[in-house]
Amino acid sequence: MIICANKMEYPLRTQCQRAHKQVMSGETERVSLLFTKALVSRGSVDAVSQQMASHPQYLESFLRTQHYILHMDGPLPLPYRHYIALMAAAQHHCNYLVYLHSAQFLRVGGDPLWLQGLQAAPPRLRLLDHINKVLAHQPWLTACSHIQTLLKAGEQCWSLAELVQAVVILAHCHSLCSFVFGCDTDADFVPLPKSTNGVPPIFCPLDAANGNTNSLDSSCDMVCLKERIQKSQEEREKREELLLQTQTLQQTDIEEEEEMMCFTDPTHFITDPDLCYQEFARREQEHFQVFRVQDYSWEDHGFSLVNRLYSDIGHLLDDRFRSVTTLPSTHSPDLKRAVWNYIHCVLGIRYDDYDYGEVNRLLERDLKMYIKAVACFPDATKTPVCPLSLAPLKPSERIHVNLLIMEARLQAELLYALRAITQYMIA
Structure with missing residues (x-):
C-alpha cells in the first residue's frame, strides 16, 4: 500500500509542478506581450515598466490607466497633458519623468519654448502651479478656494472636466515619482544627448541595452524577451529608414528642440522651492482637521x-x-x-x-x-x-x-x- 501511495503521489506532484510551470509561462508570456506592444508603439520599453514586470497583473492595469489619461479621449489637448505631467514631476526633481514627458510633449506637437520654464507656459497652465505644489507636498492644504480660483479665472478659467483630468495627471505623476525614487530609477537615469535618427526620443536609454537586466524578475524568459525586442527594434528601424528616405526633415529645428528637451531643468518649473512636506501631526498645526x-x-x-x-x-x-x-x-x-x-x-x-x-x-x-x-x-x-x-x-x-x-x-x-x-x- 505504501508503494502504491508513493506511485500515486509522484504523478500528483508532477502535475502540480507542470501546473506551476504553466502559470509561470503564462505570466512570462503576459510580460513579453506587454513589452512587445510597448516596443511596437513607442520603440522602447521604459525603465518603470521593466521594474513592474515582476507583477504583470498590476503592470497591465497601470499601463492601461496611464495610456488612457495621457493619450486617449479627454478634454485636455495632448501637449497640455504632458506639460502637466512635467510640472508634477518637477516638484520632486524627478529627472527621469521630466525628461520623459519633455520628449513626449515635443512628439505630440508641443511648443518647445514652453520647456524654458513655467513662465513661458500659457497663463492657464501657470494657474495649476499652486494646486500642483500643494498636492505634491502638503495635500491636506487643498481647499475649495483653490478649485474656485481655477474655475472662475475669467478668460483663463478651467472647465470642471478639464480640471478633473489635470488633477488625475498631477496625482498620477506625483505618486509615480515615489515609485521611481523608491526603485532607484532616477539615480540610474542619464539623458540621451542626441537622438540617432533625427526623431525626438521617447524614453531614456535602458540599462538593458548595456546588459544590465537586474530590474527584471528572474521568472521572465529573458532569451525569448530579448529576441522579441530585437525583432521589433529591427522592424521599427526599417520603417524609420523608409520614412527618412521619403521626407525632408528640418534638421536645424529638430536639433534645437532636442537641445532644449535634453536640458530641461526641473527647477525652472518650481515657484516655491521652500515648500516641502511637513509633519501633519505637529502640535502647532492642530487647526488642520484630520x-x-x-x-x-x-x-x-x-x-x-x-x-x-x-x-x-x-x-x-x-x-x-x-x-x-x-x-x-x-x-x-x-x-x-x-x-x-x-x-x-x-x-x-x-x-x-x-x-x-x-x-x-x-x-x-x-x-x-x-x-x-x-x-x-x-x-x-x-x-x-x-x-x-x-x-x-x-x-x-x-x-x-x-x-x-x-x-x-x-x-x-x-x-x-x-x-x-x-x-x-x-x-
Whole structure:
C-alpha cells in the first residue's frame, strides 16, 4: 500500500509542478506581450515598466490607466497633458519623468519654448502651479478656494472636466515619482544627448541595452524577451529608414528642440522651492482637521465623482487600487493594510475602524522610515534613507512595497482634490 501511495503521489506532484510551470509561462508570456506592444508603439520599453514586470497583473492595469489619461479621449489637448505631467514631476526633481514627458510633449506637437520654464507656459497652465505644489507636498492644504480660483479665472478659467483630468495627471505623476525614487530609477537615469535618427526620443536609454537586466524578475524568459525586442527594434528601424528616405526633415529645428528637451531643468518649473512636506501631526498645526475616511471615501464618494466628470477613469483607477492589494506576495494582508493606512496617516487621513497600534506591531522602524520618505519626500531618497529592512527582500517584493506606497499616495491625493471639488459643487 505504501508503494502504491508513493506511485500515486509522484504523478500528483508532477502535475502540480507542470501546473506551476504553466502559470509561470503564462505570466512570462503576459510580460513579453506587454513589452512587445510597448516596443511596437513607442520603440522602447521604459525603465518603470521593466521594474513592474515582476507583477504583470498590476503592470497591465497601470499601463492601461496611464495610456488612457495621457493619450486617449479627454478634454485636455495632448501637449497640455504632458506639460502637466512635467510640472508634477518637477516638484520632486524627478529627472527621469521630466525628461520623459519633455520628449513626449515635443512628439505630440508641443511648443518647445514652453520647456524654458513655467513662465513661458500659457497663463492657464501657470494657474495649476499652486494646486500642483500643494498636492505634491502638503495635500491636506487643498481647499475649495483653490478649485474656485481655477474655475472662475475669467478668460483663463478651467472647465470642471478639464480640471478633473489635470488633477488625475498631477496625482498620477506625483505618486509615480515615489515609485521611481523608491526603485532607484532616477539615480540610474542619464539623458540621451542626441537622438540617432533625427526623431525626438521617447524614453531614456535602458540599462538593458548595456546588459544590465537586474530590474527584471528572474521568472521572465529573458532569451525569448530579448529576441522579441530585437525583432521589433529591427522592424521599427526599417520603417524609420523608409520614412527618412521619403521626407525632408528640418534638421536645424529638430536639433534645437532636442537641445532644449535634453536640458530641461526641473527647477525652472518650481515657484516655491521652500515648500516641502511637513509633519501633519505637529502640535502647532492642530487647526488642520484630520481627513476621516468615514466622511469622504474613495468607494462611496471619490469614485462616483471622478467617473462622472471624467468618463471611465474611476473604473481604471479602482482596478489599480484593487490589483495592488491582491498581488501574490509573502506579505500578509494585515501588513499590506498597515503599509496603506500608515501612508494615509502621515498624509492626514484616518480610518476610525482601524487600530493604529497594528502599524507599530507589523512595521519595523526602519521600514516605516523608508515608507514615509518614499511617500512624502521621495527626492530626498537620493541619499540613503535607512532601507535596511528592505535589503533581505526579493526584488519583486521590494517593488511590491513601492507599488503599495505609490497607490496609497495616489488615492490620498485624489481624495483631497475630489473632496475640495465636491465642496465647491455643493457650496
